[in-house]
Amino acid sequence: MKAIKEKHSLAMRWCHWVNFPILTIMIWSGMLIYWANDEYKITLFGHTYVQFFPDWYYHLLHIPQRLAEGMAFHFLFMWFFTLNGIFYILYTIISGEWRELVPTRHSFKEAFLVVLHDLHIRKMAPPQNKYNAAQRIAYTAIIVMGIGSVITGLAIYKPSQFYYLTWLCGGYHFARIIHFALTLGYVFFFLVHVVQVILAGWNNFRSVISGFEIVDEKPEPSIQTMPKDETAS
Amino acid sequence: MKSRNQVFKLCQKMKQPVKKTKKLKKELTLNQKINRRNFISFTTFGVLGVTAYGGWRWLYTSPIEVTGITGGARKPLRRALNKTELFFRRFFSNNNQVRTYPKSMAAKNVRHNSDIGVDGKFDVAAWRLQVNKITGEKLAISIDELKALPKTEIIFDFKCVEGWDQIQHWAGVRFIDFVEHFQLHDETRLGYVGMETPDKGYYIGLDMPSAMHPQTILAYEMNDKPLPLNHGQPLRLIIPVKYGIKNLKRIGSISFSNQRPRDYWAEQGYDYYSGL
Numbered sequence: 001m002k003a004i005k006e007k008h009s010l011a012m013r014w015c016h017w018v019n020f021p022i023l024t025i026m027i028w029s030g031m032l033i034y035w036a037n038d039e040y041k042i043t044l045f046g047h048t049y050v051q052f053f054p055d056w057y058y059h060l061l062h063i064p065q066r067l068a069e070g071m072a073f074h075f076l077f078m079w080f081f082t083l084n085g086i087f088y089i090l091y092t093i094i095s096g097e098w099r100e101l102v103p104t105r106h107s108f109k110e111a112f113l114v115v116l117h118d119l120h121i122r123k124m125a126p127p128q129n130k131y132n133a134a135q136r137i138a139y140t141a142i143i144v145m146g147i148g149s150v151i152t153g154l155a156i157y158k159p160s161q162f163y164y165l166t167w168l169c170g171g172y173h174f175a176r177i178i179h180f181a182l183t184l185g186y187v188f189f190f191l192v193h194v195v196q197v198i199l200a201g202w203n204n205f206r207s208v209i210s211g212f213e214i215v216d217e218k219p220e221p222s223i224q225t226m227p228k229d230e231t232a233s
Numbered sequence: 234m235k236s237r238n239q240v241f242k243l244c245q246k247m248k249q250p251v252k253k254t255k256k257l258k259k260e261l262t263l264n265q266k267i268n269r270r271n272f273i274s275f276t277t278f279g280v281l282g283v284t285a286y287g288g289w290r291w292l293y294t295s296p297i298e299v300t301g302i303t304g305g306a307r308k309p310l311r312r313a314l315n316k317t318e319l320f321f322r323r324f325f326s327n328n329n330q331v332r333t334y335p336k337s338m339a340a341k342n343v344r345h346n347s348d349i350g351v352d353g354k355f356d357v358a359a360w361r362l363q364v365n366k367i368t369g370e371k372l373a374i375s376i377d378e379l380k381a382l383p384k385t386e387i388i389f390d391f392k393c394v395e396g397w398d399q400i401q402h403w404a405g406v407r408f409i410d411f412v413e414h415f416q417l418h419d420e421t422r423l424g425y426v427g428m429e430t431p432d433k434g435y436y437i438g439l440d441m442p443s444a445m446h447p448q449t450i451l452a453y454e455m456n457d458k459p460l461p462l463n464h465g466q467p468l469r470l471i472i473p474v475k476y477g478i479k480n481l482k483r484i485g486s487i488s489f490s491n492q493r494p495r496d497y498w499a500e501q502g503y504d505y506y507s508g509l
Contacts, residue, residue, distance in 0.1 A: 004266060017278070021285060037396030067395065068502030072310040075317055075504070159392070160331050160474045160509045161324040167332075172390055172398055210274035214267065 005215045007130070007207040009095065015088040016208060022084060025077045027183055028061075032070025035063045040180055052180075078153065085146050100130040102140055107133040118196075142189055145182050152179040302438075302493045305502030318506040322440070325508065331448055331473035334388045339402035343455060345463050346393065349497070350435025351483045357467055360431070365488040367420055374415070376453060376467045382406045382414055385450055387471065392509060394476040394498075403471045405452035408444055420489035421445060427494025428470060431485030438494035439472065439479060443508060448473045451484065476507045 034040075035058060042050040058064050092098045103111075110133030116122035118134075126133060155165040155175040169175035197205055207213045261269070295307045303311060361373035386404040412421050426444040429436040443449065452471040453460060460466040465482025472479055478498045488494065499505040 002263065004263070004270075017281075021289070025289075033396065037393070039397070068305065068498075069307075069310075071394075071504065072306050072314055072502065076310060076313040079317075158321060158324065158509060159390075161321070161326070161329045163329060163332060171332075172392065176396070206271070209278050210270050212270065 002214050002216055004212045006211060007213045008211050009091075009097065010211065011088075011091045011095070012097070013208055013211060015084055015091070018084050019081070019088075022077055022081050023186060025073060026081055027186065029070045029073035029077065030180075030183055031061070031063055032066040033074060034180065035070075036067040040177065075157075078150075081146075082150050085143075085150065089143065101136060103133065103136045107136050109133075111137050118199075138189070138192075142186075145185055145189075149179060149182045152176075152182065300500055302495055302499065303505055304500040314504045314506075318504065318508075321508065322442075322506070325442055325474075327442075327445075327447055331387075331389045331509075334390070334400050336388055336402060338400050339388050339456065340399050341456070343401050343464065344391075344393075344397065344399050346395075346477065348463065350430035350432060350481070351463070351465055353432050353434075355431070355462075355466075355483070360467055360485075362468060362484060363486040364415065364417070365486060366417070367423070367489060372415060379406050379411070379451065379453060379468065383410055384454075385410070387448060387450060387473065389448070389473045391473075391480075392476055394478050394503065394507065402456050403450060403452040404454040404457070405450045405468070405471065407447060408449040408451060409447060411451055412445070417489075423489045424491045425489070425494055427488045427490060428481045428484050429486050430481065430483050433485070435481060435497050436495050437470070437479050437481045438496040438499070438505065439475070440506065440508075443472065443474050446472070446474050474509050476509065478503065479507055 031053075034052070038052060040052045041048050053063075092101065110126040113122060113124075113126050114132050114134040117125040131139065151165055152169050152175045154162050155169045156172060156179060159166040159172045159175075166172055166175055169178060203213050292307065292309055295309050298304060298306055298308050298311050306314065361375055362379070364372040364374065366372065383406070384404055385407045386402070388400065388402045390398050391401045392398045412418065421441060421444075424441055426439045426441060427436065428439070450471040451468055453468050455461070455464055460469060465484075468484050470479070470481045470484060479496075493499075493505060496505060498507070
């Protein structure tokens with residue numbers, strides 16, 4: 001017998017889907033800005049492994065010669081990105097939903113087991129509530145990264161007026177590198193996130209739009225979970 | 234006051250059962266509930282998505298402003314830049330100063346990015362700094378007069394709008410000392426300072442608070458030597474609270490106004506304020 005099980009609040013769904021296009025625009029306009037002085041690369045022992053970015057990539061996305069435009073977009077959408085983020089964090093705190101999200105002291109050990117399970121190395125996954133341990137870490141980390149983007153962003157946007165933020169981020173030059181690296185982090189998060197959502201299936205995806213999942217009343221768990229005492233240490 | 238009778242009648246009335254006007258709705262089946270909720274949420278999602286995309290297209294295809302003092306930006310984005318300027322100006326203070334560094338950290342090869350406004354033939358000996366006072370009077374100041382004023386050095390991280398930064402060493406007269414010496418107090422009560430190169434090929438506008446910041450310098454030395462030609466000989470602006478685009482090379486004239494003076498890069502789509 002199937003039943004409706006409420007999963008995601010309207011506020012969470014709103015923030016998620018508002019953030020998605022805004023972050024996309026921020027990353028895109030950030031690339032328009034970065035192009036003007038594209039000096040970042042990953043070099044180890046004198047060998048350059050990754051150069052951000054190759055010419056074909058710039059031309060494919062129509063990036064070159066658009067610095068002023070990029071800044072204008074970036075400095076408008078930064079407001080929406082920040083406000084949406086503040087709203088989400090306040091909501092999560094006030095509603096108490098943070099309890100489902102913030103990693104617990106078991107999360108880091110459990111997350112490892114979740115990853116093993118997801119990679120089909122281990123059969124059992126640790127028991128979970130709304131989010132498993134790996135999700136708790138990922139969804140909290142992404143919020144911390146968002147805060148990091150705002151702080152490093154302010155540190156390079158007004159390094160004189162917010163000199164304390166610039167100092168906190170290790171200076172103007174380094175703050176800019178962190179700001180860039182965080183963006184790479186979003187892209188990495190996005191890729192893993194999308195693969196996981198596809199693997200999790202329609203029921204899970206739908207819940208981020210309509211808020212509920214359909215569950216079996218007599219639950220026969222789709223993933224087998226270990227008895228509680230095995231994970232509790 | 235109501236009579237006893239009336240109260241009694243009222244009580245009787247209240248005892249009457251409420252007439253059911255509607256037929257009891259049939260309980261929805263689970264599938265109906267699911268379908269209904271899916272329909273509502275996906276429709277809302279679709280409508281909002283299409284609206285958002287429409288909003289984006291509107292912004293992306295919005296007309297470019299007519300070039301006046303500013304130019305080259307989409308109209309709504311220019312409005313946003315100007316509003317954002319007003320917000321961040323509140324944080325501006327003379328107490329917020331650019332970090333300075335020891336002289337040993339200053340770059341020996343100072344980065345040179347552009348020659349706009351300083352690329353033509355130029356007679357250094359004939360150069361005078363022209364100051365247009367609001368009385369209509371014009372001052373013509375020689376480099377020796379400026380060198381006679383107190384010299385201020387600054388070693389700071391110069392920041393280009395393109396994204397690079399470099400620790401550089403400059404020296405000259407602080408703009409506030411310059412104002413003090415040449416009695417330009419009435420001028421600095423206005424909102425803006427404009428500066429142009431002698432050939433008028435490059436020009437910038439500064440809001441007065443930024444110009445009057447204690448680290449703003451009319452520089453005549455770089456790395457303890459007179460400015461080289463490509464860095465704006467004999468006098469250039471060093472204003473650490475702005476991007477490099479506002480650090481005009483080879484100042485020809487200085488004027489004051491309540492309207493934004495013309496600005497080379499603001500005409501090309503950049504933020505007029507460009508403050509750091």
